[in-house]
Amino acid sequence: MATTLTLASTPDAAPAPSPEYRAWRTREQRRRYWILGTQALLLALFLALWEVLARTHLVNPLLTSYPSALWPAFQDLLRNGDLLGHTWATLKATLIGFTLSMAIGVAVAAGLWWSGFANKVLDPFLVVANAMPKIAFVPIFYIWLGSDYSVYGMAVAIAVFVTIMVIYEGFQGIDPNKIKLARTFGASRAQVLRLVVLPGSVPTLIAALKMNIGLALVGVIVGEFQSANAGLGFLILNGSQVFKLNIVMTAIVVLGVLSGLMYLGIARIEAALSRRYA
Incomplete structure (x- = not known):
């Protein structure tokens, strides 16, 4: 018993x-x-x-060059301290540009979702701004922001407009019945945005994260080609000017590794968001 x-x-x-x-x-x-x-x-x-x-x-x-010749060049750059300094400069600028682009993109997309009038007014301007070759802005950013901050300007300029349009389309794709149900229960527009639209757009936000990190990196490298005195883009340009292809290819390999690590970071964020909003 x-x-x-x-x-x-x-x-x-x-x-x-x-x-x-x-x-x-x-x-x-x-x-x-x-x-x-x-x-x-x-x-x-x-x-x-x-x-x-x-x-x-x-x-x-x-x-x-060739792979076995890159290892001595990598060791030499690492020993001199140049590689870590240039890699950190590129990584820092990419993360700052990525963060700014995502924050601006989400805020502007939310504003366009909030106001249909603003969307109708700004839509053609966003399309034209996204279609413009951003490299044309490098001299302007250099004059406005100086050599240190023009790289950030390029990263944001390349990434932000695509981010706005992608996230806004995600907001528009939310099931209208869910929004109608929330409004029926008395939810304000801000509550609908916070409790229905944003959580429902997690797949779109994840896609924007993946796209934005690459675009921000492209913007940083373009900016470093034109105006910076540090970074992997500067190292690639400087090595090509003196015809040291080992340095150029080593910097490109490091850039590929850096891209892979940032992708893994985004994948971790994706897994965390997917578990929370599954």
Whole structure:
């Protein structure tokens, strides 16, 4: 009897996963390993092909360098302290431009959603501003903001208009029945925006994050090409001017690694938001 009472008072244990579920998890894990392995294989094949083509002079190694020559250049730049300083300058400018672009993009998109009149007035201007070649603004930003801050201006200029349009389209795609239901229960327009539109636009916001980080980095590199005295873009330009392709290719590889790390950061944000707003 005592045993029966004890068992009855014990909380129900979680049910064991079914064989079908375990098999599905095994397949998914195997598939993930295959994807990672294939990605690593493609990268290794690319590096091997690059090395072989340059070593056999099927391509001019003076113009392309080759992977085994980049390691000494990387060590030299790292030892001199140039690489870390230039990488940090590019990363800092990218993160600042990315943050500003997202903040401005969300705020302006919310304003356009709030006021249909403002959307009708500003829509053609946003389209034209997005279509304009932003590199034309480099001299203007240099005059207005100086060599240090013009890079931030370029990052924002390249990223912000696309961000506004993408996020606004996401806001417009919210189910109108959800908005109508919230208004029926007495929600104000601000509450609808905060409780319905923003949470419902999480996939769009994630897409904007992924797109914006790349655009901000492009803007930073363009700005560094034109007016900066530090950063990976400056290192690439300076190396090409003195025909040191090892430095140029090393900076490009570091730029690729930096892009990958920022992508992983965005992926972590995506996973956190997806769990919260699933």
